[in-house]
Amino acid sequence: MIETLTFARIPDEDEALRPLARRLAKEASASMSLAERARSWSGFSREFSRKLGEAGLLGLTLPKEYGGQGRGAFARFVVVEELLAAGAPVAAHWIGDRQSAPLILNFGDEEQRQFFIPRICSGELVFCIGMSEPGSGSDLASVRTRADRTDNGWRVNGQKIWTTQAMHSDYMIALLRTSGTSEDRHRGLSQIIIDLKAPGVSIKPIRDLSGDEHFCEVFFDNVELGPDALIGEEGQGWQQVTAELAFERSGPERIYSSVVLLEGWIGHLRRQENLDASRKALLGRMIARMGTLRAMSIACTARLEAGDSPVNEASVVKDLGTRFEQDLPMMIGEDLASHPEEKVSSQLYQALAYTSQVAPSFSIRGGTREILRGIIARGLGLR
Numbered sequence: 001m002i003e004t005l006t007f008a009r010i011p012d013e014d015e016a017l018r019p020l021a022r023r024l025a026k027e028a029s030a031s032m033s034l035a036e037r038a039r040s041w042s043g044f045s046r047e048f049s050r051k052l053g054e055a056g057l058l059g060l061t062l063p064k065e066y067g068g069q070g071r072g073a074f075a076r077f078v079v080v081e082e083l084l085a086a087g088a089p090v091a092a093h094w095i096g097d098r099q100s101a102p103l104i105l106n107f108g109d110e111e112q113r114q115f116f117i118p119r120i121c122s123g124e125l126v127f128c129i130g131m132s133e134p135g136s137g138s139d140l141a142s143v144r145t146r147a148d149r150t151d152n153g154w155r156v157n158g159q160k161i162w163t164t165q166a167m168h169s170d171y172m173i174a175l176l177r178t179s180g181t182s183e184d185r186h187r188g189l190s191q192i193i194i195d196l197k198a199p200g201v202s203i204k205p206i207r208d209l210s211g212d213e214h215f216c217e218v219f220f221d222n223v224e225l226g227p228d229a230l231i232g233e234e235g236q237g238w239q240q241v242t243a244e245l246a247f248e249r250s251g252p253e254r255i256y257s258s259v260v261l262l263e264g265w266i267g268h269l270r271r272q273e274n275l276d277a278s279r280k281a282l283l284g285r286m287i288a289r290m291g292t293l294r295a296m297s298i299a300c301t302a303r304l305e306a307g308d309s310p311v312n313e314a315s316v317v318k319d320l321g322t323r324f325e326q327d328l329p330m331m332i333g334e335d336l337a338s339h340p341e342e343k344v345s346s347q348l349y350q351a352l353a354y355t356s357q358v359a360p361s362f363s364i365r366g367g368t369r370e371i372l373r374g375i376i377a378r379g380l381g382l383r
Helices: 018-029 045-054 073-086 091-107 112-123 238-247 258-269 277-305 312-338 346-363 369-379
Strands: 129-130 146-150 155-161 171-177 189-195 201-206 215-227
Touching: 018 155, 045 091, 073 129, 073 258, 073 277, 091 112, 091 129, 146 171, 155 171, 155 189, 171 238, 189 201, 189 215, 189 238, 238 258, 238 346, 258 277, 258 312, 277 312, 312 346, 312 369
Parallel strands: 129 171
Antiparallel strands: 146 155, 155 215, 171 189, 201 215
């Protein structure tokens, strides 16, 4: 007997969000070039994020009493898919909507929920994440930046690095050592909300290979914070940050980082008079991989919707998805190079150059490939 496979599907009520999300995304990207739209992840526009908030497209999975929409994970999937497909500027709300607000909801106190979450849902506040530190690599448990208790709250000293959009952000949620030393590993870590306008905070952008400056170094020199800066329980930061990373590793953002480049290349192919079978096959392989990854991502979303925690499944999708995102610019570049007689638009060249330059970072953000494969191996009982 042949068993019939049933694929997870996006519910009709969530698909109904697609026209509005698509319209707003296209309006935001209408005046942008292909090369600019390829920078969707780093495209920063508070105005666009506020428009999404006004339209009810931020905080989709958050409770209505905190300014959210009280919907499920599929609603966010639809909106994110449309924003990235259009190359809309998502950086101003990206981290707050995806990670910071759910973290505050799950671990923050009521005062923190009431203050921060509605302002994230409206697109008013921009958040960044303070995890990585110089010399630590992917070893997140070795952080040395400290938050020490004072009579009035906390005093923070140290440094964070590779902090996305810190120079534009209002607040950082930082993983800090509140007791012990770096040798204590997971013990003694806590999460602290840091007002980035507080005295003693200095931010230095890092210029990357593409010439962009969306990564930053952030320095803390005796930064004084109130007692309400702590999120959750002191010493439980490792468990909390692990939960936060689960939000980062699921969803269509692990498939579509190069999708605008793919769109530009398909447009180039359509302008050619004759396409040989090998180019058609190449395009078919790309679309087949994207379709398969999308189905896997939807399946992970269905697990989230059911209240599960698909850590292993999300790690697989993230690993395979970022490999696809990295393969796209390489395959497109090789195709264009093998047809030197064709006229290629400068915009396509610029989008290809940018995507090729940033592609190595795709397998770093949200957990390196090595870390993810260790999680998968552990989930399979292989280590």
